[in-house]
Amino acid sequence: MGEILALVEARLLTALGEPDARAAVTFLGTDRMEVLRFVDGDVVRYATLGMSAQPMADPTAVLADPVKGPRAELVISVRAGLADTDKVLRPLAVLAASPQVEGVVVAPGASLEVGEPLWPGAPFSSVLVAEPGGLVEDLELDAPMEPVRFLPLLPMTNNEAAWKRVRGAQELQERWLSHGTDLRDPLRGSVPLD
Template identity: 60%
Template sequence: MPVVTDLVRARLTATFPGPQAAASVTFLGTTALTVIRFGPDASGLVRYATVGVSEAPMHPPTASVVDPVLGPRAELVLSLRPGRDEVLRTLAVLAATPQVEGLVLTAGATIDLGQPLWPGARLSAVLLGEEAGLVPDLELPDPMEPVRFHPVLPMTADEAALARARGAAHLRQLWLDAGTDLRDPDRVSVLTR
């Protein structure tokens, strides 16, 4: 059976060619997680991607049986222009939530960290976007589910509150209507426009 993290790393490297650097983080009681920085590319865009979340399938804390093979698998991808390398630890914290809190990372999930995503950021929460957009799903041998790569969309606290109250689709529509650049690390809330 292939090592899932090796396949994930190969998929990411094929998707984001160019300069890269990596940092590994281990939290008490979790396996090591790696965050790879790709870029900047010609447009100044930097991608941060996790490797390690998908090593095991995710299960909610209420699951009566934790299957070591069956269950959803995911990794996270954050795009910023310009990059903010201080976000590496924050992304690792988000990636550890399945192991630490039993959170299943799926499209539409809102995670509020209650603190800036990096020093000085107005953004303190994230919305997980639809998979298979930026990085195609990684098919694994049966019976394992594919690894899904979720875009990490940074949000302000009031945007996170709106997403919880009205739904992620409502917030995404507001962003679309306002032409919000979610890759801008210095952007303001769509609700203050």
């Protein structure tokens, strides 16, 4: 477990540079989750470290395989200085712990809900899990372990989350793209959903 997390941290540092802050959160019955903060000009990125220590297990499986199964870490990027986004550390750690706590498999296209604003004043309490590979490349592990995928999280307003449940992740992403939505704006409003 520690060896995998050391490799994951090295991959994050290679892709994002040195973190300027880190915080650790431990939930009862789960492994410790860390959240690292990276500043890149006017963008702040928060990345989890700890979620990939164990593979995510199919919630219908009788026994969880300790080696095989998808592994991931979460990354969220926001514009700096517009909101107190450092408060996202705890909600992000909660999302990273959800495979251990709730037995969910976090994958692209999924919605994750935290039940409260991601940070003070945020119009978002849920995120859309986007496709990996753009910001941080997958980390290959020795077989039979699956690679660690670094999954970007895109904050969704309540209206967007409801629309996504009906229309799907692809249509929501196309809507954001066609309207030139700045998904890094920590205070943005909902995209028009007419």
